[in-house]
Every structure is written in structure tokens, then in C-alpha cells.
Amino acid sequence: MSEEQKSTKSRRIVPIGPYHPLQEEPEFFKLIVEGEKVVDLEINLGYNHRGHEFISPELTYDQVPFLVERICGICSNSHPFATVLAIEDCAGIKPPARADYIRTVIQELERIHSHLLWLGLAGHFVGYNTVWMWAWKYREYVLQVFEMITGNRNHYAMNKPGGVRRDITREQIPEIEKAMDVVEKKVWMLTNAVLDDPVMRARLEGVGILTKEQAIAYATTGPTSRASGVPWDVRRDEPHAAYDLVPWDVIVFPEGDVLAKTKVRLLEMIESVRIIRECLKALPDGPIQARIDEIPPGEGIGRTEAPRGEVFHYIRSDGSNRPLRHKIRAPSFMNIASNVVAVRGGSIADAALTLAAVDPCYCCTERMAAFEDGKQKFTWQELLRLSWQKTERLKEKYGK
Amino acid sequence: MSKLGLWGLKKSPWVYHVAAASCNNCDIEILELLTPRYDIERFGMVLVGSPRHADALLVTGVLNRKSLPRVMEVYEQTSKPCLVVCIGTCTCNTNIFRNSYNAVGPYDKYLPVDVYIPGCPPKPEAMITGIVKALSKL
Ligand code: SF4
Secondary structure, three states, X not given: OOHHHHHHHOEEEEEEOOOOXXXXXXXEEEEEEEOOEEEEEEEXXXXXXXXXXXXXXXXXXXXXXXXXXXXXXXXXXXXHHHHHHHHHHHHOOOOOHHHHHHHHHHHHHHHHHXXXXXXXXXXXXXXXXXXXXXXXXXXXXXXXXXXXXXXXXXXOOOEEOOEEOOOOOOOHHHHHHHHHHHHHHXXXXXXXHHHXXXXXXXXXXXXXXXXXXXXXXXOOOOHHHHOOOOOOOHHHHOOOOOOOOOOOOOOOOOOOOHHHHHHHHHHHHHHHHHHHHHHHHHOOOXXXXXXXXOOOOEEEEEEEEEOOEEEEEEEXXXXXXXXXXXXXXXXXXXXXXXXXXXXXXXXXXXXXXXXXXXXXXXXXXXXXXXXXXXXXXXXXXXXXXXXXXXXXXXXXXOOO | OOHHHHHHHHHOOEEEEEEOEOOOHHHXXXXXXXXXXXXXXXXXXXXXXXXXXXXXXXEEOEOEOOHHHHHHHHHHHOOXXXXXXXXXXXXXXXXXXXXXXOEOOOXXXXXXXXXXXXXXXXOHHHHHHHHHHHHHHO
16 A cells, blocks of 8 residues: 555545534535544535625615625624725715714624624633623623614614614713623623633634734735734725724734634724724714715725625626626635635644634534544534543643 | 423424524524523523434525525434424525525425514514414424
């Protein structure tokens, strides 16, 4: 038997996906493993294809935000936000200042709820269900704020070409501030809980490293790239809405491991709270919608920073009331590809966590299975158990 | 079904969650049911990891060409009787994706649906009410 045959013989394939209740875009990962070690990863996308770009030209400009909102339930403000920016770019108008501030507030609220959601699921992955329950409990405060402002817990329908649909009234502002106080306190608590815990640290540090060069080569965006030391943030680099009018910082860590990604997300939530406070303080008076009479023929681009990275929308108009072409690019598309390098060389117990760390597929909880000669060897439950066992081992080591 | 089995099913329904091409929001709201604010485990409802253990199937998202065979497969694996609970407008009438080339139509064309919970996404309270109503049908 030649060397090569031997090495392929000891390889196993661990499929993850394609469906999981929590994935934004059902993806199909094939982990190729040698014993405990992951040597390669294959990715297969496209299970959640609903034809947004096809439906969009059938709808009027006023209806398109409702469609793109339904691309993703978690980023259900980022997509319509980018769409209306593209439409406004095409029409050459600027929304009123108050609308800009309201959009910023909604966008940052969304970032907080998305990051808390991720944190909870990451906690579940390493076997700390308490973190999951806590994070989701405090996420409820944000959802309540959403329900108060927009009337719905998710799918807020706030953006419309030329402004926003609903105002933030004077009575709502203290309520939002109160919720932000709670969220800030709890985020600090979670940050300390995660960073001070030696087990958590051991579990996250040095796992799934994505170097700066790789992050650039794979064109990653959002927290995935910022955790690898690439200080790229559309909110700062291409100012839109009120992002250049209020003070805030871009969070960057150079390590590139899962711990860095966690830290970026945790501290970004604090920054988001700061942005929201500043926006509410500076909220100018005035109308919330600009009138758009006609969209001239031409094209427009809208970019914004979603919780996971840059969202890009492109609209081409032929002068009618419907877009001629609508192109959408979501951040996870690039971030998922970087998993190929991040997961390579790690152990299986860490693979789930590494795949989860870029946040597209944070919790492929039950459809993972390993096959050996056509027979199932591991189920996803077992893989999760492997991950939990590692945490248990570490707990013993650190005497907890 | 034996009386004991029916009693067990009513007191502690195990649910399995299957997402076709959903926008993820209905799914997140289902998970929300597990977390402290709603905590459906109080009522004996448990999300299980395998369709074979399920008494009720919670389906979300539009059916598309790729997901239809998978969803049917999952339904066939469940032990009968199994309630099918359609969560979200996507499952009831394909929502805004009606004209998509990839959507194959509402679930009741393919599966015996027991409850429809419309809403985009439905509130967690609505989901609890829907599942309880479905159980009272038995
Ligand atoms: S019903 Fe609405 S929230 Fe639910 S999956 Fe469909 S689009 Fe998403």
C-alpha cells in the first residue's frame, strides 16, 4: 500500500448540515479528519435559496425593503438599511437628519441583540449553558425596546426610501436609556465572567486562529476580520447615517483566535450602547421622511456594517418604480470561506466552536454525523459531548 | 394509541424543529421559547435532537426545491401520530416569496398540517397557544 493510500485511508469525513434550525444560510460543511485532527474542510452553500434578487424587480421601491428584511431574521435591519441607502444614492437625495439618527439607533440595537445571541450560542457550544440562558435573557431587554419603537420584536420595517417609517417619541427615550443601562451592566458582567474564567480562556484561546494575512486574503469582514487585526469597519471608513456625528471606537484585536472574536463582539456591544446614548442625546428635531418623487435611471450602491460584517446592495433603475436589477452581498458569504483555514489543524472538539466563531453557523446542533464505511459513527450530539468533555477536563485541571 | 401514551403526549410533548428555507427569525423565536423569559419546559415541552423522538414537528420557512425532499424525509422518520405545526406566514402561504422560482408552495400541499401559526415571525406567546391548541385536539 502506498503512503498516499494509507493516509487517505485513515481519513474520515464528518458532515455538518445542511440544515440547522439556527443557521442563517443553511450551509453544508464536510470536515475531513485524521483521528482527532481536522485536515481539511469542504463547504457547500445554497440550501436556503429563495430567489430574492429575482423577486425584487417585481416589487416597487417601497416594497423592496420588506423583501430584503426577510433575507435574515437577525440582520433584519442591515439589509433594508443598505437597500434604502442604494435607492437614495440612485435618486440623489439625503434623508432628514432625524431619520439618520433613528436609523443608527436601530442598527446598533440590532448589533447588540445579534452579538448577545452569538455569545449565548458560543456558551452553549463549550458546555456553559448558563452563559446561553443569561445572554438570551438580557437580549430580551433589547427586543422589548424594539417592540416598543417598531411594534415588532423582529423584522422592524423601519427603513423606507427617504427616511424611516416610525419616529422615536420623547417618552420612549428614557425607556430606551433604562434598557441600555441594564444591557451595559450585564454585558460587563458577561465580559468579566468569560475573561476571568480560566476554563473559558483555555477553551477559546489559541483556537481556530485566522492570521491577518489570511483574513485579508479571504476578504473577511466584520468582527471576523477585526479580531485578526484588520481595522476595517464600514461605519467609520464610509460614513453614513449618523456614524460620523457621534464619538465611538472601532474595536480591533490582533490575535485572530476565538477568544479575540469573542472580545471584539463583547466590546462592540459596549460601543453600541455608547452610540445609542449619544444618538438619543443629539437626536435633532424635524421630519423623519424626505419626499422622493422619482427615481431617475442610473445606479446606486448602499453599504453598511451589519453585526457580521459589510452588507453590500446595488440597485439599477430604469426610471420606473421598480428596480431593474438588485444585487445583494451578505458578509457571511466571505466569512464562511475563511473557515477553511481557521479550522485546519485543530481538533474535532474545537471544530464546532471555530465554525461557530464567524457567526454564520454557530450552532449546528443536531445534524452533524460522522460516517465510517457508510455507517454512522458520531452524531452531532456526540461531537457536542466531545466539546463538553474537553471543558470538563479543563475544569478538573483548574480545580473548579 | 394507548390511553397512557396519549396522556404522556398531552402532558409532555416533545417537539422537533425543522427549518426549510427560513429567514431564521422564526427559528430564533422557537429557541427563545427555551430561554428564561418563556421557558416552555415548564409545560413539559422539550426540543429534541432527533425526529424519531418527536411528538410534534415545528416547521418554519418556505419550502424550496432543495429542502422539500429533506422535510418529507424528516416527516417520514417521525413516529406517528405526529402533529405538524406550521410556524410563520412562510409556511402557511409562502409569504412574500410566492413568486419565487424556487418556492414550491405551502406545506399543506405536502404534509397533513394540524396548526397554522401565522405571523412574521409569530410572537412566542402565539406559538405556545398554537401548540397547546394542537394538543387539545387529540
Ligand atoms: S414567516 Fe417571516 S420570520 Fe418566519 S421564516 Fe418566514 S420571513 Fe422569516
